[in-house]
Amino acid sequence: MNIQFTYLPGDGIGPEVGAAALFVLETVSDVFAHSLQIEAQLIGGAAIDAGEKPLPDATFESCQRTGAILLGAVGGPKWDHLTGADRPELGSLLPLRKRLNLYANIRPCKPYDGLLDRAPLKRDRLEGTDFVVMRELTGGIYFGAKGRDAGGAYDECRYSEAEVERIAIKAFDLAMQRRRKVTSVDKSNVLETSRLWRETVEQVSRRYPEVTLEHLLVDAMTMHMLTRPTDFDVVLTENMFGDILTDEASVLCGSMGVIPSASLSDGTIGLFEPIHGSAPDIAGQGKANPIAMILSAAWMLRLSFGLEAEASAIEAAVAGALDASEVTGDLGGALTTAEVGRAVAQRVRNAA
Ligand SMILES: NC(=O)C1=CN([C@@H]2O[C@H](COP(=O)(O)OP(=O)(O)OC[C@H]3O[C@@H](n4cnc5c(N)ncnc54)[C@H](O)[C@@H]3O)[C@@H](O)[C@H]2O)C=CC1
Ligand SMILES: CC(C)CC(=O)C(=O)O
Ligand SMILES: [Mg+2]
Numbered sequence: 001m002n003i004q005f006t007y008l009p010g011d012g013i014g015p016e017v018g019a020a021a022l023f024v025l026e027t028v029s030d031v032f033a034h035s036l037q038i039e040a041q042l043i044g045g046a047a048i049d050a051g052e053k054p055l056p057d058a059t060f061e062s063c064q065r066t067g068a069i070l071l072g073a074v075g076g077p078k079w080d081h082l083t084g085a086d087r088p089e090l091g092s093l094l095p096l097r098k099r100l101n102l103y104a105n106i107r108p109c110k111p112y113d114g115l116l117d118r119a120p121l122k123r124d125r126l127e128g129t130d131f132v133v134m135r136e137l138t139g140g141i142y143f144g145a146k147g148r149d150a151g152g153a154y155d156e157c158r159y160s161e162a163e164v165e166r167i168a169i170k171a172f173d174l175a176m177q178r179r180r181k182v183t184s185v186d187k188s189n190v191l192e193t194s195r196l197w198r199e200t201v202e203q204v205s206r207r208y209p210e211v212t213l214e215h216l217l218v219d220a221m222t223m224h225m226l227t228r229p230t231d232f233d234v235v236l237t238e239n240m241f242g243d244i245l246t247d248e249a250s251v252l253c254g255s256m257g258v259i260p261s262a263s264l265s266d267g268t269i270g271l272f273e274p275i276h277g278s279a280p281d282i283a284g285q286g287k288a289n290p291i292a293m294i295l296s297a298a299w300m301l302r303l304s305f306g307l308e309a310e311a312s313a314i315e316a317a318v319a320g321a322l323d324a325s326e327v328t329g330d331l332g333g334a335l336t337t338a339e340v341g342r343a344v345a346q347r348v349r350n351a352a
Contacts (some may be wrong), residue, residue, distance in 0.1 A: 012278025014072020
């Protein structure tokens with residue numbers, strides 16, 4: 001098969017973890033006799049530095065055409081003086097998600113066995129943790145009107161019933177394939193958008209009588225996630241809460257550097273990216289953990305190209321590398337970003 005995708009390394013550690021993931025993809029395509037057609041494009045601060053818009057037209061066109069996108073991260077202190085749509089985050093990543101209608105962001109929290117002792121929680125409390133966060137990705141406060149006025153500053157948060165309904169359906173459909181439980185997280189004691197969220201999720205849940213529905217307020221959820229992580233199956237939540245809760249979930253999994261994500265629409269386009277950002281504090285030092293990016297590449301093979309054996313081969317290689325402590329410093333190892341990429345690739349080759 002010809003695996004054609006758009007590659008957006010972006011900023012900070014993006015190009016570093018991206019190079020490691022590409023190395024693994026090249027090995028997989030060699031082992032499984034595929035060809036790779038990589039369309040590398042500019043995004044974020046890297047695009048700004050090249051004299052382009054944060055989301056250049058050529059980049060968007062490539063994403064639309066290939067329908068499979070592997071992205072590192074955007075943003076960093078170098079561009080923090082910029083405002084509004086001139087910023088990498090507001091001018092590239094958010095419009096990319098919005099314009100491609102990638103409203104369903106799926107982020108897994110299933111600690112690898114080799115990392116169970118790295119989390120602050122004891123192994124016996126963590127063992128069996130396996131939940132997925134279904135985060136709404138194209139609505140809410142990140143996309144509302146924002147600005148400054150005489151009174152200070154404002155960020156508007158809006159959700160339509162249709163926006164809540166479609167992400168709730170995704171969550172319930174996913175729960176039907178898993179352990180049939182949805183935990184919907186909102187702030188309905190205070191926010192009107194959350195009241196709509198809760199009512200709509202209730203309505204959708206009536207179509208799924210086999211699925212147990214639980215509602216939690218987001219402040220309490222930050223505690224429940226740490227005290228009873230094994231209780232959750234599908235966690236359904238809005239854009240900003242999902243952003244925050246999944247960084248917290250990374251603590252259960254050992255590091256920010258191990259959680260991949262898929263952002264999907266109702267069509268065939270998929271955007272695959274680690275949940276972490278550009279990590280300017282470690283950029284350029286070979287310290288970044290590439291596993292989240294490598295797993296995002298595996299998800300791209302599975303979800304955009306239907307290459308299940310190839311995706312599973314990468315995931316098995318990652319599990320093997322973690323068991324053998326072939327890891328970067330965030331996981332207590334001594335390997336560089338590139339060395340982890342090579343170690344995972346070697347395991348893919350050895351298993352073939
Ligand atoms: N999807 C994206 O493009 C995202 C972009 N950002 C942007 O990234 C920049 C930095 O944001 P931060 O708040 O520092 O979040 P961050 O996720 O980049 O980093 C948070 C902490 O986790 C560590 N970390 C992150 N990824 C790691 C990896 N792969 N291996 C080892 N350690 C890792 C970092 O060193 C840092 O200490 C900001 O400009 C922010 O807007 C933040 C989140 C997502
Ligand atoms: C630019 C941010 C909204 C990206 C982010 O933090 C995320 O999607 O996790
Ligand atoms: Mg985030």
